[in-house]
Amino acid sequence: MRNQNVVSDEVINTLIAVAAFISNLPVLPSATVPESLAVLGGFWGMPHKNIVKRLEDAKVSAWIDSMRASSPTRAKSETQEKRSWTLYHPSALSTFEQIIYNSKGKQIVVFLDYDGTLSPIVADPDKAFMTRKMRATLKGIARHFPTAIVTGRCRDKVYNFVKLAEVYYAGSHGMDIKGPTKIESLKQDNNKAVSFQPASQFLPMIDEVYKILLEKTKCVPGAKVENNKFCLSVHFRCVDEKSWAALAEKVRLVLNEYPQLRLTQGRKVLEIRPTIKWDKGKALEFLLESLGYENSNDVFPIYIGDDRTDEDAFKVLRSRGQGIGILVSRVPKETDASYTLQDPSEASPLYDHKFTHDQPFISYIVNGESEKEKKKSIV
Numbered sequence: 001m002r003n004q005n006v007v008s009d010e011v012i013n014t015l016i017a018v019a020a021f022i023s024n025l026p027v028l029p030s031a032t033v034p035e036s037l038a039v040l041g042g043f044w045g046m047p048h049k050n051i052v053k054r055l056e057d058a059k060v061s062a063w064i065d066s067m068r069a070s071s072p073t074r075a076k077s078e079t080q081e082k083r084s085w086t087l088y089h090p091s092a093l094s095t096f097e098q099i100i101y102n103s104k105g106k107q108i109v110v111f112l113d114y115d116g117t118l119s120p121i122v123a124d125p126d127k128a129f130m131t132r133k134m135r136a137t138l139k140g141i142a143r144h145f146p147t148a149i150v151t152g153r154c155r156d157k158v159y160n161f162v163k164l165a166e167v168y169y170a171g172s173h174g175m176d177i178k179g180p181t182k183i184e185s186l187k188q189d190n191n192k193a194v195s196f197q198p199a200s201q202f203l204p205m206i207d208e209v210y211k212i213l214l215e216k217t218k219c220v221p222g223a224k225v226e227n228n229k230f231c232l233s234v235h236f237r238c239v240d241e242k243s244w245a246a247l248a249e250k251v252r253l254v255l256n257e258y259p260q261l262r263l264t265q266g267r268k269v270l271e272i273r274p275t276i277k278w279d280k281g282k283a284l285e286f287l288l289e290s291l292g293y294e295n296s297n298d299v300f301p302i303y304i305g306d307d308r309t310d311e312d313a314f315k316v317l318r319s320r321g322q323g324i325g326i327l328v329s330r331v332p333k334e335t336d337a338s339y340t341l342q343d344p345s346e347a348s349p350l351y352d353h354k355f356t357h358d359q360p361f362i363s364y365i366v367n368g369e370s371e372k373e374k375k376k377s378i379v
C-alpha cells in the first residue's frame with residue numbers, strides 16, 4: 001500500500017508535466033509556477049526546495065524539448081499525417097483560384113512575416129536579406145493593396161532590409177507599429193501616420209536584460225543575443241546541441257529576476273518579451289482598425305507567415321471568419337492557418353503570379369475597377 005504522506009513519482013511527474021506545460025504558456029511570470037506548485041509539494045510532505053529544484057529543471061528540459069521541436073510544434077507522425085495535413089491545409093498555389101473567388105468584391109489587405117516568409121532562413125540574422133525579386137514583388141503588392149510586415153524584428157532593422165516606404169511595419173512582434181491611417185482618432189501629430197508602442201514602459205528593462213544576457217551568454221559558442229527594441233532574441237541556431245541546456249538555464253536564471261518578462265519561441269531562437277497581452281494577432285487587428293476595417297465585412301486579410309508567433313494572427317483570422325492564413329512550411333505542423341506554401345521561394349511565385357503573369361489575381365478582385373481606381377480606393 002502507498003504511503004499517503006509521500007509524494008509518488010507519478011504525482012511528481014504529473015506536477016512536473018503541469019509545470020512544464022505552464023512554463024510554456026506565455027503569460028505567467030516564471031517565478032510563480034514553481035512557487036505555487038511548491039505549496040502542493042509541501043501539502044504532500046515534500047520539502048519545498050526539492051520540488052522547486054525539480055520543477056525548475058523540468059522547465060529547462062521543457063524548453064529544450066521545445067527548442068528541438070523547432071516551431072510551430074510538428075505534428076506527431078509526419079509521414080502518416082502529411083496526407084491529412086495537406087487535405088486540411090492545402091497548398092495556396094493549387095487553391096489559388098478558390099482563394100481569389102472567396103476574396104471577390106472585398107478589400108484585400110496583405111500581412112507578411114519577414115524571416116522565413118520574405119527572406120530565407122540563414123545562419124546569421126544580420127544577413128537575412130530579401131532577394132531583389134522579392135522586393136519587386138512586394139512593391140507590386142503594396143501598389144495594389146494595403147500591405148504590412150509583421151515581424152519579431154526591430155522595426156528599423158526590418159525597414160533596412162525591406163526599404164519600402166509604402167509598406168506598414170509592425171516590429172517587435174507587433175509592439176512597434178508605424179504606418180498611414182485613415183482613422184482621425186489614431187492620427188498623431190496632425191499627420192496621416194499612425195504609431196503605436198504598447199510596451200514603451202518596458203524599454204529600460206529590455207535594455208538592461210539585453211546587456212545581462214550578452215554578458216551571461218558570451219561563453220556559449222555560437223549564441224547570439226539580438227536587441228529587437230521591445231523584445232530580445234537569444235539565437236541558438238549556431239550553438240552545439242550539447243550546449244542548449246546550459247544556454248536555456250542561463251536564460252532562465254536571468255528571466256527569474258524579471259517576472260514582467262516572458263519567454264516565447266521561434267525558429268532556433270528564444271524570444272524574451274514583456275508580459276503584456278499583445279502579439280502579432282493584436283497587431284493585425286490594430287492595423288485593420290487603422291485602415292478603417294474594424295467592423296467591416298468587406299475586407300479580406302491575407303496573412304502569410306512561417307513561425308510559431310504567426311499563429312496568433314492565424315487564430316485572429318479564424319475567429320473573425322475573415323480572410324485566410326497561409327503557413328510557410330515544408331513539414332506538417334500544428335497550425336491555425338488554412339493554407340500552406342512550401343518555402344519563401346514558393347511564396348514568391350504566388351506573389352509573382354498575381355502581379356506579373358497575366359495578373360489574374362488583380363483582374364478577379366478588382367471587379368471591373370481599373371487598377372488606378374483601385375489604387376485610389378485603398379490609399
Ligand SMILES: O=P(O)(O)OC[C@H]1O[C@H](O[C@H]2O[C@H](CO)[C@@H](O)[C@H](O)[C@H]2O)[C@H](O)[C@@H](O)[C@@H]1O
Pocket residue numbers: 113114115116120121122123124125126128150151152153226228233235237266267268269271307309
Ligand atoms: O517574426 P519574424 O520576422 O519571423 O522574426 C522572428 C525572428 O526572426 C529572426 O530569426 C530567424 O531568422 C534568422 C535569419 O534567417 C535565423 O538565423 C534565426 O535562426 C531565426 O530564428 C530574427 O533574427 C529574430 O530576432 C526574430 O525574433
